[in-house]
Amino acid sequence: MNHPVEPGIAIARAAQAFADYATNTAARIDVNAEAARQQNGARVGISRAHESAYLHVAGEATYVDDIPELNGTLHCALGLSPVATGRLTALSLDAIRQMPDVVTVITAADIPGVNDCGSIIHDDPILCDGEIRYVGQPLFAVIAKTRAAARRAAAQAKAAAVIEASGDPVLTPREAHARGQYVLPPMHLDRSTNGGAREAIDAAPRRLKGTLDVGGQEQFYLEGQISYAIPKEGGAVHVHCSTQHPSEMQHLVAHALGIQSHAVHVECRRMGGGFGGKESQSALFACVASVAACKLQRPVKLRLDRDDDFMITGRRHCFWYEYEVGYDEEGRILGAEITMVSRAGHSADLSGPVMTRALCHFDNAYWLPDVSMHGFCGKTNTQSNTAFRGFGGPQGAIAMENIMESIATELGCDALDVRRANFYGTTEHNVTPYEQKVTDNVIHELVGELEQTSDYRARRAAIAAFNAASPVLKRGMSLTPLKFGISFNVAHFNQAGALVHVYSDGSILVNHGGTEMGQGLNTKVAQVVAHELGVSFDSVRVTATDTTKVANTSATAASTGADLNGKAAQDAARQIRERLAECAARRHGGDAAGVRFANGQVTVNGKSLEFAQLVREAYVDRVQLWSDGFYATPGLHWDGAKMKGHPFFYFAYGAAVSEVVVDTLTGEWKLLRADVLHDVGRSLNPAVDVGQVEGAFIQGMGWLTTEELVWHPQSGKLMTHAPSTYKIPTANDCPPVFNVRLFVGENPEDSIHKSKAVGEPPLLLPFSVFFAIRDAVSAAGEHGASPQLRAPATSEAILNAIEAVQAAAA
Known part of the structure; x- marks a missing residue:
């Protein structure tokens, strides 16, 4: 239960915390530019605290267990x-x-x-x-x-x-695959430009085979x-x-x-x-x-x-991969074939769409001319695995990043150069394996900017010098990019509704179909409505998600919360604004199209009146002061049988550079520095978005490094079922240097105020941590062999990989 404190103290604490955060992020957020926009009437693109921040601090934020229990409960x-x-x-x-x-x-x-x-x-x-x-x-x-x-x-x-x-129980995806035991039929996605994946691999100058194990996550x-x-x-x-x-x-x-x-x-x-x-x-x-x-x-x-x-309950699906690629002397992939097997658990749950998204994200930021992918959802005697931030996208993309690192090791070159050689183009080499064109590609500019601002090349040289003089401690660094598709896999889920009520005192109540789980969705929706009606943020209140108000809603998932519900709320608010404008023109003269709403004032025919005054006048004139809004994402289609179509409205991009140090005697490691540049389009709330990127980075880092799930091999009992046995990241795991910036740009698609989703895509950014550890392990073997490092890269996993590369070097 929450324990309330005096509201004034709570508000002061929350305000100070946000002020401190804004100060610390001043280099990433242009505070002066935001202030100018706000003065000109903008309510989006403005950094402001979470709408429930003071309630969280005060202990007044009501969760289900805080609801007063009725008599007889x-x-x-x-x-x-x-x-x-x-x-x-x-x-x-x-x-x-x-x-x-x-x-x-x-x-x-x-x-x-x-x-x-x-x-x-x-x-x-x-x-x-x-x-x-x-x-x-x-x-x-x-x-x-x-x-x-x-x-x-x-x-x-x-x-x-x-x-x-x-x-005996079946516990691993490999065991389920060996038995042909699945919760759903296998999935296959093929794309051919030069005769098919098998032919391209066989004809390639170089070939690479491998396997990879990536664990799940609670x-x-x-x-x-x-x-x-x-x-x-x-x-x-x-x-x-x-x-x-x-x-x-x-x-x-x-x-x-x-x-x-x-x-x-x-x-x-x-x-x-x-x-x-x-x-x-x-x-x-x-x-x-x-x-x-x-x-x-x-x-x-x-x-x-x-x-x-x-x-x-279930969790993120663990995956096992078996892959083969053919590539040239510059590291360009000419053909690739991969088998992905997930631990689905005892029932289907959402394993089908998770695997679909994994297959659709295997390409990550790279053009694959000939590719063949096979997805199997292994049925195991474990909890039924389900959605987790990224929804299969991270599991698909990490396999490709592992391939990129392995190719670089084989060629003896920098992995960034291999990655850059394979990036999607802008006018050619820009069609995905599922036949959607990549028309909004900014990966070249974004990675180029991050390479410069992170001082990547100089630090690479410094790490090589350090490792040459350090027999026990080894440093590693990696720059990994991401391209993440935004929309639900199933087209009809991409819809949302909202209700906006304007009361006679000028205050506004909003209800929409999305749910608030701390990510700031209600804050962004309130900003959208405030912007549309030209009022202060404090004039808008968002109520609980309620099936008696907005019906047939989609899940708040797939990073679509602000995209869908923001558009629906904007639609409702726009209808009210247009009615108010017509009322103002009838009463005060002029043209309704020329009525301006900003900063709580309405300008009409050279006159200025308060928004609340116009609302009272509209009420007297019997103007409808509430409206419903609706939005459906345009242009989406998907053939699940052929696994072809246009499943994503747009793509979000990003990249991160991470530097680690690894103790080769104990397997301990530390993240020394992380530099992140992430694309959120024209941000609705830069402070919230930076916070989402930071949180996703640390959460993803936990998945790939410390959060190990273990089932007893005979009984099938989950042994890591409490904080005492399952290690999530803490404040001590955050790097001492953590530079997070938002890429300057806008969404070319008609998203809400040209913004881009920020919930799931940045979870791929900490791939850079995993591959920096892998780079340090490789250094322990003089970069002579590709490390077989499994995820999570626990100390045990790191020591196993070090032992293998050192044995290969000997």
Whole structure:
């Protein structure tokens, strides 16, 4: 629970923190230019604090667990499977029902509707109804008077479950691939310009084969999974849910209850982080809480313990790759073939679109004339993996970056030169493997600028000199680029709605279909509306995401939150502004087209009046002061069978240079400096965007270096299921020199104010950290062999790679 402090102190703290941040980022953000724009009436392109910043500092920001519990609220906990494979033949629950403060126990048989919470394919039971698929699978739900009582009772699952054990669990993607065991049919994407990938590889002057292992990643949101279901009259239910996809929760809860969607009200004011983990996987908990609430006609809260959250929910897919490329003496790739196998888990969840995006991002920033890609979603006896920031894009692109580094080692040249030789062109060599033209390419200019500002070449020479004189400590550096497609893979998800209400005092209320998880979406939408109506930011308030206000919304995912919901809110606000302009012209003369709204003032026919005054006049004239808005991204199409089309509205670009030092005796390493240049188009809020880039960099660095997932090879139990065994980055892992700048430019497409998405693309920037470590490992073997470094590059993984390169050098 939050612990409020005096609001004035909280506001002062938040204001000072933002002032300090602005001072520290002055080199990256032109504060004077922003002030001039704001004085001229602009409300976008302005750095301002998160709309809930002072509430966060004050402890007043309401999350689901902070909602005052209604009288009679019960608490739920889940009984989990102790085995990874087998069959549940019976549940002996009488002893659990008799435990202190237990009200009832719910099983699959108590679900009145469909026992399924699958996002796309209906293969994911809410509660086990026979087949046991992984350690941690929910078998039953205990409803008790207190959370502690519910958890104590649920902990008796091992004694209550009668299970017929089966064979050993399948845990790795390679094992699933060897058995031909998949949650979905294999995917294939081929592109041929010179006879096909196989022919191009065979005819190439040089060839390279290899494999790569890249681990998964836990979302580790600060607020765990939680739902609070309140029964309403007429069989309806109101669900407060920490979710990125309220509409999907609405539909799945309705299916579980066997009722229509209009009887399910899902609401989410904010999340304490999501990162994709609350896109589809909040469904199980919303469904269980709702079934219990409707069965007992009492409010029911289900808040997971952190360990249970790890044990039940999925995470970023780990990938295993096998590849072969043909290339020339300059390092240009002439042909490439790759097989990608993901650990999907026990059900499909979002593994299909994740693999699709991985295949569509294998090219990253490079033109591949002949390529053949094969994607397999391995079915394993583990948690069902799901969305995670980047949604398969990072897993696809990192394989290509590994190939670039290996080619450079084989040629004995700088990896940046190999990368540059393969970049997409602007007028030719600019068609992706899925046949979308790259028309907005800025990678050449962006990388060139970063190479200069980071002093890349001189530092490269200094690192070589350091390594020559240092037998134990080795430094490494890498510059990696990114190209990231923006839009949902499925075209019809690229739509959004919004409502804007203007009250008679001139204040404005906005509701849209996106969800706020700390990323600043509500802040940006409020800025868009304030800009459109020419009022101050403080005049605009954004309310909780609510399925009774904006219906049939898409998930806040795929980096589309501001793009879609900003456009929808802008559409609604524009309609109101046009009505107000017509009212002003009727009352004060002149032409409606000449009415100007800025800085809370309305200029009409040479007169100036306050926005609130015009609103009151419009109300008297019975002008509609609210409007709905809608937006659908144009120009998208995709053939899933052929894996061809135009799946992305535009691309975001970026690059990073990282320098590390590695202790070759212990495998310890430290990031010494990182320089980042990232393309967000014409930023809606530079301070928020810089913060997103910084956060994505550190989060991605954790994925590739410290966040190791381990399952017990015999039992199939996830062993890294708590902060004590799973290491996320901390403040100490941030580099002492961290230069983050936004690339100056604008989106050539008609995005919201010519901005570009910033949520997911920068997660690819810390590839530079991983490959800087790889470079240091290579230096330990005198750069004689390509290091076989797996991700995450833990100290153990680094030592294994060092041992291999040193053995090859000997």
